[in-house]
Amino acid sequence: xxxxxxxxxxxxxxxxxxxxxxxxxxxxxxxxxxxxxxxxxxxxxxxxxxxxxxxxxxxxxxxxxxxxxxxxxxxxxxxxxxxxxxxxxxxxxxxxxxxxxxxxxxxxxxxxxxxxxxxxxxxxxxxxxxxxxxxxxxxxxxxxxxxxxxxxxxxxxxxxxxxxxxxxxxxxxxxxxxxxxxxxxxxxxxxxxxxxxxxx
Amino acid sequence: xxxxxxxxxxxxxxxxxxxxxxxxxxxxxxxxxxxxxxxxxxxxxxxxxxxxxxxxxxxxxxxxxxxxxxxxxxxxxxxxxxxxxxxxxxxxxxxxxxxxxxxxxxxxxxxxxxxxxxxxxxxxxxxxxxxxxxxxxxxxxxxxxxxxxxxxxxxxxxxxxxxxxxxxxxxxxxxxxxxxxxxxxxxxxxxxxxxxxxxx
Amino acid sequence: xxxxxxxxxxxxxxxxxxxxxxxxxxxxxxxxxxxxxxxxxxxxxxxxxxxxxxxxxxxxxxxxxxxxxxxxxxxxxxxxxxxxxxxxxxxxxxxxxxxxxxxxxxxxxxxxxxxxxxxxxxxxxxxxxxxxxxxxxxxxxxxxxxxxxxxxxxxxxxxxxxxxxxxxxxxxxxxxxxxxxxxxxxxxxxxxxxxxxxxxxxxxxxxxxxxxxxxxxxxxxxxxxxxxxxxxxxxxxxxxxxxxxxxxxxxxxxxxxxxxxxxx
Numbered sequence: 001x002x003x004x005x006x007x008x009x010x011x012x013x014x015x016x017x018x019x020x021x022x023x024x025x026x027x028x029x030x031x032x033x034x035x036x037x038x039x040x041x042x043x044x045x046x047x048x049x050x051x052x053x054x055x056x057x058x059x060x061x062x063x064x065x066x067x068x069x070x071x072x073x074x075x076x077x078x079x080x081x082x083x084x085x086x087x088x089x090x091x092x093x094x095x096x097x098x099x100x101x102x103x104x105x106x107x108x109x110x111x112x113x114x115x116x117x118x119x120x121x122x123x124x125x126x127x128x129x130x131x132x133x134x135x136x137x138x139x140x141x142x143x144x145x146x147x148x149x150x151x152x153x154x155x156x157x158x159x160x161x162x163x164x165x166x167x168x169x170x171x172x173x174x175x176x177x178x179x180x181x182x183x184x185x186x187x188x189x190x191x192x193x194x195x196x197x198x199x200x
Numbered sequence: 201x202x203x204x205x206x207x208x209x210x211x212x213x214x215x216x217x218x219x220x221x222x223x224x225x226x227x228x229x230x231x232x233x234x235x236x237x238x239x240x241x242x243x244x245x246x247x248x249x250x251x252x253x254x255x256x257x258x259x260x261x262x263x264x265x266x267x268x269x270x271x272x273x274x275x276x277x278x279x280x281x282x283x284x285x286x287x288x289x290x291x292x293x294x295x296x297x298x299x300x301x302x303x304x305x306x307x308x309x310x311x312x313x314x315x316x317x318x319x320x321x322x323x324x325x326x327x328x329x330x331x332x333x334x335x336x337x338x339x340x341x342x343x344x345x346x347x348x349x350x351x352x353x354x355x356x357x358x359x360x361x362x363x364x365x366x367x368x369x370x371x372x373x374x375x376x377x378x379x380x381x382x383x384x385x386x387x388x389x390x391x392x393x394x395x396x397x398x399x400x
Numbered sequence: 401x402x403x404x405x406x407x408x409x410x411x412x413x414x415x416x417x418x419x420x421x422x423x424x425x426x427x428x429x430x431x432x433x434x435x436x437x438x439x440x441x442x443x444x445x446x447x448x449x450x451x452x453x454x455x456x457x458x459x460x461x462x463x464x465x466x467x468x469x470x471x472x473x474x475x476x477x478x479x480x481x482x483x484x485x486x487x488x489x490x491x492x493x494x495x496x497x498x499x500x501x502x503x504x505x506x507x508x509x510x511x512x513x514x515x516x517x518x519x520x521x522x523x524x525x526x527x528x529x530x531x532x533x534x535x536x537x538x539x540x541x542x543x544x545x546x547x548x549x550x551x552x553x554x555x556x557x558x559x560x561x562x563x564x565x566x567x568x569x570x571x572x573x574x575x576x577x578x579x580x581x582x583x584x585x586x587x588x589x590x591x592x593x594x595x596x597x598x599x600x601x602x603x604x605x606x607x608x609x610x611x612x613x614x615x616x617x618x619x620x621x622x623x624x625x626x627x628x629x630x631x632x633x634x635x636x637x638x639x640x641x642x643x644x645x646x647x648x649x650x651x652x653x654x655x656x657x658x659x660x661x662x663x664x
Contacts (some may be wrong), residue, residue, distance in 0.1 A: 001377060008252070009250075009251055009252035009267065009270070010252060010270060010273055012252030012253055012267040013252035013267060013273065013274060013541075014270075014273060014274065015251075016252070016253050016264070016266055016541070016543055017266050017541035017542075017543070017544055018272050018545075018546035019545045020545065030273050030274070031273060050209075051209060051212060052208070052209035052210060052211070052212030052214075052216065053212055053213065053216050054215035060220060060227050064543075065547070066213040066216055066217045066218070066547055067209065067213055069295060070210060070213035071227070073210055073213060073214060073230050073231060074230070074547060074548075082558065083557075083558050083559070084558065084559045085287065088561050089528055089559055089564060089567045090565075090567045090568070090570070090571050092559070092564060093564050093565070093567045093568035093571065094568070094571060096240070096564065096568075097568055101443055109571060109575060110571055110575070111262075111571075111574060111575045120410060120427075121557065122652070125557035125559075130233065137587055137625075140463075153330075153559075153561045153564060154561060155332070155559075155561070156332055159333065159339075159342040160329050160330070160332045160341075160564050161330075161565065162341050163341075164572065166330075166455055167342045167565060167568070167569040167572070168316075168596070168615030169303060169314075169316065169319070170316070170319040170320050170323070170569075171315075171316035171317035171318075171319070171320040172565065172566055172573075173569050173572060173573045181613070194348065195560070198325055216543065216546070216547075217546050217547040217548060217549055218548075218549050219546045219548050219549070220544060224619065230549065233642035244466050263542060264542065264543065265540045265542050266540050266541045268534040268539060268540055270540075271539035274541055275539060277444060277540065281449075282514065284531070286433075287433070289528075289530075289531060290492065290523055290524060290527050291528035292527065292530070293523045293524075293526040293530060294523050294528070294630075296526070297522075297523065297526055309435070309519050309520055309523060310433070310520065310523075311433075311435065311436025311437060311516070312433050312437070313436035323562045323566075324562065324566075325512070325603075326560070326562070329561055329562065330561065330565070351536055352535055352536045352537070353530055353533050353535060354533050354534050354535065354536065354540065355533075355537075357497065360529075361526070362526060362529040362530065362533075363487065363525075363526065363529070367522050367526070370522075371515075372515075372516075372518055372519050372522045373589075391493070
């Protein structure tokens with residue numbers, strides 16, 4: 001068995017942490033100009049042969065990648081984790097704090113209209129659900145949170161949500177947040193159009 | 201030499217390709233529900249021991265990272281993440297060692313009020329979170345650390361917190377008697393007066 | 401490590417303060433995070449294990465410190481003075497013959513004070529040790545460009561509890577002043593209108609305007625609600641064959657008449 005010496009370890013760490021393939025010169029800039037990087041790369045290639053990770057060279061630059069025959073494990077589905085849009089997270093927060101709540105009430109509290117897609121996303125995520133009709137004119141549908149909502153957010157019950165006083169104490173009602181929120185609302189308009197698409 | 205079998209290779213590839221730490225259950229969802237993932241992880245940990253890359257467990261989630269002694273080669277000077285204020289550091293330590301802990305208890309230990317924003321900073325960093333309410337009068341909200349806290353500070357679990365056993369043995373982590381704290385220190389003084397400024 | 405406060409003996413700070421220009425005083429109570437912080441710095445200056453500190457000496461140092469700050473006409477926040485008063489009391493209680501009536505005993509109080517200092521000290525050290533660890537993204541690194549995994553579920557929506565409560569905080573902060581609740585309004589429900597119109601139709605032989613079916617009221621919003629509900633009720637009755645409707649032209653008065661039931 002090959003015993004990785006310190007240089008090999010250093011090259012291994014540098015390649016692992018790099019955000020792009022590195023040339024031998026680039027590797028030297030980390031591990032020392034005089035280093036036998038080529039020798040270390042050979043040692044590493046041998047160490048990783050037949051493993052789940054392999055060391056590969058492309059056009060004089062080196063990087064690690066997952067072994068080709070493992071690819072089927074890694075892309076079983078095309079979907080990616082998606083972040084909730086600002087509109088969706090605000091809507092979810094309002095539902096959680098005010099449930100059962102109608103769409104008109106959500107809009108009154110947010111001060112901005114919500115698109116149909118926003119509620120759809122929350123229901124698709126399994127965090128919101130229709131919760132019967134309000135017995136008022138028009139009998140509007142109300143919304144509430146689900147048990148999955150509590151599970152996802154690590155809450156034993158809705159009573160565990162911080163109250164207004166807690167929010168204030170944590171600095172979440174500060175004017176600075178307000179200014180940021182205002183900015184975000186400007187962006188929010190487009191976002192609504194895009195039907196609560198993920199942003200990052 | 202340990203000959204990595206196919207499962208070990210698969211677990212290695214999945215962890216290597218993942219962009220966040222994975223629990224054993226999460227790994228199973230890629231390599232097969234019946235797999236002995238724990239055994240494969242043990243094999244891998246052994247394979248990587250002493251190498252430039254290590255397999256580590258943080259709060260039940262696993263990931264690869266560069267070895268600690270490579271820090272001098274890799275440390276990125278560019279943006280040293282926003283520095284934490286002293287208040288934030290102490291608050292984080294108190295939450296970690298005493299969790300779940302209320303704001304009043306944090307203040308009792310520090311002897312000053314927590315300024316707005318201190319908890320906010322810790323929650324925004326993803327290191328602290330609300331952890332339900334204490335079933336005492338007023339039902340105060342408690343705070344605890346997150347899995348990301350363990351990941352960031354390189355702790356396998358809270359038991360690995362530096363010196364926690366000694367502190368516990370010395371009684372320094374006993375529940376805080378708020379009434380007693382107030383009697384010993386003149387906290388009754390007007391809140392505005394006690395604007396013991398926490399600098400940021 | 402962040403702004404680690406100097407642990408140099410406080411006496412030096414004081415001396416420097418005494419013989420320097422009053423404008424550049426280093427004796428600065430604002431530099432402390434409250435009385436407990438100052439006490440801890442004084443205690444650490446004793447250079448012994450906190451378990452062995454002399455509480456009496458500590459009290460004395462604190463009182464001198466605060467006294468000098470006042471002599472230099474520095475503004476001393478109230479909580480420092482409250483602490484000073486409490487420590488002065490503790491000192492005298494420790495020195496005078498013990499009064500067995502007084503609970504808790506001064507020794508107990510001294511012990512509790514020492515315990516509080518130990519607690520704070522422990523957490524301060526713990527924070528420093530945490531920050532000195534190999535931290536991810538600073539000392540140790542994950543792979544910078546992972547291929548990424550595809551989740552098995554189709555769209556796994558992500559959100560953190562912090563995002564949720566922060567969003568609510570922002571919504572609340574944004575709209576709180578202008579958030580008003582609509583009070584309950586007087587409305588005539590469709591059921592009520594249906595019942596009323598069909599009852600009145602039975603008493604009416606001739607064509608009559610829909611307005612004549614409305615209740616006598618000066619309440620404008622209620623009248624509007626009654627008109628809307630009665631109109632819908634009229635349509636419903638017409639659909640059931642119990643009423644006829646007639647209107648000469650758009651926006652002209654709408655007339656209603658009951659249909660005589662055959663064989664009734």
